[in-house]
Amino acid sequence: MSGSSFGTLFQVTTWGESHGPGVGVVIDGCPAGISLTEKDIQTFLDRRKPGQSKYTTKRNESDTVEILSGVFEGRTTGTPISLMVRNQDQRSRDYGDIAVSYRPGHADFCFREKYGFRDYRGGGRSSGRETIGRVAAGAVASLLLKELGISVCAYTKSIGPYTIDEKDYDFNTINQNPLYMPDQTIAEKAGQYLSDLMADCDSSGGMIECIASGLPVGLGEPVFNKLDALLSHAIMSIGAVKGVEIGDGFAVSHSVGSTNNDPFCIRDGKTVKKTNHSGGTLGGMSDGSDLILRAAVKPTPSIAATQHTVNEAGEEIDISIHGRHDPVIVPRAVVVVEAMTALTLADLLLCNTVSTIDKIKKVYEED
Amino acid sequence: MSGSSFGTLFQVTTWGESHGPGVGVVIDGCPAGISLTEKDIQTFLDRRKPGQSKYTTKRNESDTVEILSGVFEGRTTGTPISLMVRNQDQRSRDYGDIAVSYRPGHADFCFREKYGFRDYRGGGRSSGRETIGRVAAGAVASLLLKELGISVCAYTKSIGPYTIDEKDYDFNTINQNPLYMPDQTIAEKAGQYLSDLMADCDSSGGMIECIASGLPVGLGEPVFNKLDALLSHAIMSIGAVKGVEIGDGFAVSHSVGSTNNDPFCIRDGKTVKKTNHSGGTLGGMSDGSDLILRAAVKPTPSIAATQHTVNEAGEEIDISIHGRHDPVIVPRAVVVVEAMTALTLADLLLCNTVSTIDKIKKVYEED
Amino acid sequence: MSGSSFGTLFQVTTWGESHGPGVGVVIDGCPAGISLTEKDIQTFLDRRKPGQSKYTTKRNESDTVEILSGVFEGRTTGTPISLMVRNQDQRSRDYGDIAVSYRPGHADFCFREKYGFRDYRGGGRSSGRETIGRVAAGAVASLLLKELGISVCAYTKSIGPYTIDEKDYDFNTINQNPLYMPDQTIAEKAGQYLSDLMADCDSSGGMIECIASGLPVGLGEPVFNKLDALLSHAIMSIGAVKGVEIGDGFAVSHSVGSTNNDPFCIRDGKTVKKTNHSGGTLGGMSDGSDLILRAAVKPTPSIAATQHTVNEAGEEIDISIHGRHDPVIVPRAVVVVEAMTALTLADLLLCNTVSTIDKIKKVYEED
Amino acid sequence: MSGSSFGTLFQVTTWGESHGPGVGVVIDGCPAGISLTEKDIQTFLDRRKPGQSKYTTKRNESDTVEILSGVFEGRTTGTPISLMVRNQDQRSRDYGDIAVSYRPGHADFCFREKYGFRDYRGGGRSSGRETIGRVAAGAVASLLLKELGISVCAYTKSIGPYTIDEKDYDFNTINQNPLYMPDQTIAEKAGQYLSDLMADCDSSGGMIECIASGLPVGLGEPVFNKLDALLSHAIMSIGAVKGVEIGDGFAVSHSVGSTNNDPFCIRDGKTVKKTNHSGGTLGGMSDGSDLILRAAVKPTPSIAATQHTVNEAGEEIDISIHGRHDPVIVPRAVVVVEAMTALTLADLLLCNTVSTIDKIKKVYEED
Secondary structure, three states: OOOOEEOOOOEEEEEEOOOOOEEEEEEEOOOEOOEOOHHHHHHHHHHHOOOOOOOOOOOOOOOOEEEOOOEEOOEEOOOOEEEEEEOOOOOOOOOHHHHHEOOOOOOHHHHHHHHOOOOOOOOHHHOHHHHHHHHHHHHHHHHHHHHOOOEEEEEEEEEOOEEOOHHHOOHHHHHHOOOOOOOHHHHHHHHHHHHHHHHOOOOEOEEEEEEEEOOOOOOOOOOOOOHHHHHHHHHHOOOOEEEEEEOOHHHHHHOEHHHHOOOEEEEOOEEEEOOOOOOOEEOOEEOOOOEEEEEEEOOOOOOOOEEEEEEOOOOEEEEEOOOOOOOEOHHHHHHHHHHHHHHHHHHHHHHHOOOEHHHHHHHHHOO | OOOOEEOOOOEEEEEEOOOOOEEEEEEEOOOEOOEOOHHHHHHHHHHHOOOOOOOOOOOOOOOOEEEOOOEEOOEEOOOOEEEEEEOOOOOOOOOHHHHHEOOOOOOHHHHHHHHOOOOOOOOHHHOHHHHHHHHHHHHHHHHHHHHOOOEEEEEEEEEOOEEOOHHHOOHHHHHHOOOOOOOHHHHHHHHHHHHHHHHOOOOEOEEEEEEEEOOOOOOOOOOOOOHHHHHHHHHHOOOOEEEEEEOOHHHHHHOEHHHHOOOEEEEOOEEEEOOOOOOOEEOOEEOOOOEEEEEEEOOOOOOOOEEEEEEOOOOEEEEEOOOOOOOEOHHHHHHHHHHHHHHHHHHHHHHHOOOEHHHHHHHHHOO | OOOOEEOOOOEEEEEEOOOOOEEEEEEEOOOEOOEOOHHHHHHHHHOOOOOOOOOOOOOOOOOOEEEOOOEEOOEEOOOOEEEEEEOOOOOOOOOHHHHHEOOOOOOHHHHHHHHOOOOOOOOHHHOHHHHHHHHHHHHHHHHHHHHOOOEEEEEEEEEOOEEOOHHHOOHHHHHHOOOOOOOHHHHHHHHHHHHHHHHOOOOEOEEEEEEEEOOOOOOOOOOOOOHHHHHHHHHHOOOOEEEEEEOOHHHHHHOEHHHHOOOEEEEOOEEEEOOOOOOOEEOOEEOOOOEEEEEEEOOOOOOOOOEEEEEOOOOEEEEOOOOOOOOEOHHHHHHHHHHHHHHHHHHHHHHHOOOEHHHHHHHHHOO | OOOOEEOOOOEEEEEEOOOOOEEEEEEEOOOEOOEOOHHHHHHHHHHHOOOOOOOOOOOOOOOOEEEOOOEEOOEEOOOOEEEEEEOOOOOOOOOHHHHHEOOOOOOHHHHHHHHOOOOOOOOHHHOHHHHHHHHHHHHHHHHHHHHOOOEEEEEEEEEOOEEOOHHHOOHHHHHHOOOOOOOHHHHHHHHHHHHHHHHOOOOEOEEEEEEEEOOOOOOOOOOOOOHHHHHHHHHHOOOOEEEEEEOOHHHHHHOEHHHHOOOEEEEOOEEEEOOOOOOOEEOOEEOOOOEEEEEEEOOOOOOOOOEEEEEOOOOEEEEOOOOOOOOEOHHHHHHHHHHHHHHHHHHHHHHHOOOEHHHHHHHHHOO
């Protein structure tokens, strides 16, 4: 129960505050022999970098990653991979009210009650910058998955009322709009919606979907560590996520068994499912179909509109939060959802390699 | 990553198959000095016992629990509490097709692929009987929570199209209808709906809600082990659950910041939230409001209607699953959701006791 | 940090007190497909059963094990294996002084201080009967190791002043004397020594050695989870063990580098060590030579001689401990040392299967 | 089972190689509110810094620590503390034979077999520089212990044949000789012994002892996580340690119960032990006496004398290891033993705070 670690055999530990010297992550347990350079990681980090569109904070950070250990001659060595990004734009300023007030929708009050005092500069550990470590580690996990033929892809499913229907997905457009939506037309409407909200000093929620393809059958543990359970843990650990679902998700509550069950059939000599209401898991294990999950993301709590709250002295006050904040968290959280999914799958793949004595013999006998 | 264990300091490990000698759980880490008898546990187990209404399987089990260790003179000793329920109605029968076929919506195929072979009697580890261990442990966790003034209550929020609105809740009725719904009228309609489905050899999904009151502020860890994340892990580890949400949950995706943020105010000299869109957590920590979560439960996959599937020989076949199955999983899963919530909270309470040096001193200095 | 669990992927959890209904263990994570019967386990349990010679307690227990889960048609299924032994001879008696006194060399005082009260019947969790769960689990681990060509063998190295020199080992004699010593002559002398101590109402310490052969090279993790460290954890967790050493152990403190280093050479085309001062580990990883460890076991603290102590009322008193106690713990602890070594190795083998991407591919690609 | 992490609630993760950019550690779970500066940590690091006497390597490193996170306004915040030391003297050189040979007594061969290839520069993760992270974290753990009135002190018990008897200890001298021995006269003799060995291109082993005072009674878990077991794990995870013992340790194997048992008595109204053969633990829990442990350290394997070995091509060769190596590891390992002891105790203190429901109530009710 260390709060900043995730995983069993592929274990990541993130560290760092938004206004300290930097943020980073240590990956312990990455198998040896995977090709890895700083560029591989930077590609992922750039997807969550601030200042890339009018919908993201203007904070000026290059977010350049440094590999501090665990790689030798371009390959992972099997020892801990330490990655660090120095904070640059730790704008010195007067935190004023914020330093002693509890911002609505933020963790300020809880931090104060839990730890007795708090780092009031930016969000501390609850800052979006904490996700840099997750994304950097997710990049490494993705390389591991790629070696095994597994791909993970996340994108924006909806922003406010603008939801994209599965039948309209055009995956080629995901990186062609700043909202990472797989439908260019809806992306434009959602953009206008966000611009209107910004004018109103307000913010929007949305939904992220993630698909993983190429998983072996049987990934996940039958009881407490079901694939669904570990993924939910991972995704719900992202700040601002308030719901997670697999496959048909909440829609199953209105469904009936004869519809919801996916029939098995034979295709190209293999046992596969005809439909995928289950979203790729049965009994907590991967079932060979694509893994599909969705996360509900709340509106950015930091808004310029005046809000009622309480300060540390116990007085009710009004505050208005100025500064550098995104009108929607969703687009920058897309790569975080992808990273957390990759981290969960990478760890499970390592842990599940040894499910039968025959598989273990295969490794040790040829050794 | 042991699949059948849950928790860090308050750790439970369940064991047992539906058609083996019995099922059980070991609770390791329960603090000493809590009053505990078999009756305390039996009360919880009776809530998930089969054969109590026309909506539950006719399997005949008394589910009588035996305390095998960890209790002395009526109190927990601090050492492992081992609890066991013997299986009684392990009806000997010809499993026929089922033994070599993959039932749609079941884990049969995944078990076979993961482990090389499978226990085809009933659901093995994926059987609902596995939850006996969870519920027995949850009873102990609930006693621990009660000592600290915390209560947990779960109930059926919806069955198929019959959803109960929050404003209509009447908690007194929960135990007065076999569906555990907090609205007697809707419970009756839902009951009729289930009877109709049974006549059609079909089954229904539904939703469970759970509320925890009396939590201290600050429970949960800021990054990977957020209260939300641990609860999602716990709830999604229950078979048939396909979605989980906290507070407004998926509705936040359509919300705006000015509405979704809960303003703070002072009531009776204490800092509290005016509203509870967050469902009792901020930044992954409990915020002093009621904790509210919901789980989406899929329709029972075992239905008498004919279904298309594949057998172990790789042939496409039609099967119809006879036997003892509930037309809806929801009512019997209510106590499981409550148990998993209690287990998560109990573990977090133990782990979070030591968040500041002052709290630690308080215990050791008076020691 | 649950006190009664051990291992990461091959995780065991023991439960039970000496005077409760029974003792047992849950093994979670044992790979599927290993042939396992109750007889396989009973063979191990019989080696620690009481009442087999004049040097062991007269407590009358058959220690018959029951497999409660995890085995189907004679093979492990990959799900938790629950094993139980019912206590039979829970002789009802007046604990008198013992119930309220702190026996020297026992955990009574610590239990009382830690938990506020204690189960004063027998040793509670500190009883030797707790090791039944360890030995039962060790039997399963040994079967797993055997499938991979690894054998583990423990025996008594010394009792009091009677130490067997390595050059005199005759492994055939280990099971031919009640002290499990690999030298019949010394076993007889040690036996006489114990008889004399019994006459004096006293007890003896001794040393256990354990050898594991057939390990692959590279088992163990370079930093905190060195093979040496995990084994030391395992062995020192056995009650009464006060020291552990690997290879030359404490003798290295008097050694010099030119002597202590084991030169490498080529034998039959393989890189091997000429000598084995290291005891089979280098840098915390297995080095291909036999793994050799030793444990120092303290004299049985329960002795009939009068001892000075304190009772719970805070009064100094004299006590004499009557009852059923071994004059030496060593012979019955031999199989416990073997079991703990096997458990450690089995867990490491599972965890270390995935040290390189090539090994992982080997399993998943042929899947 | 991540190899580079240690601890459950107070969890440390070290990273870094001897010849990479740097080494470091992340401490996750340190309670909030402890006063901490870089100077507090530097004091510990300086005790293991190279180049301080003729008995330590001439490698030129300032080992200056940087706090990267987790501290705000001079106090720990409860979030991860990231500490880093940049490597400075990564002397670029031709590794020649060493790069492709297996040095006797080193982990080269095992790394190669385990990971498929290895970082041949210096010792990689097996380098003594890895301990910088341990010592930095140990400094933080020591501050936590100090807040609770617990002190930990390690020193050199013996070097080669020069052992200091307990009755001759003069703790004031520990920091007055470069060997950290509590007896100035023996320190001088040991120094001469080392000088002679250096002239012979050889090295010496030795023994380190560590004492912890002020522990509460009941620290440690009765079964697998005994105080003794966790300490042994910690100490044996230090490179070059081949044996560990608590209290009388291996001497108990020659002892008898009547001598080895420590009688309880009343002193100043408190229950205490008259003697301390047990070294401060009973039944795996702290017993209120000083905790005493010893570690056996092997001679430095890197010696200038010619040694026989094998290279990666499978050829037998002779090598002589030049470079910067200590003739004895013991003095610089003293602070590492102290650090690992402190880390173990700090983690246990956090985990054991919640052993009874009354202790938990004490924290939550006044909250």
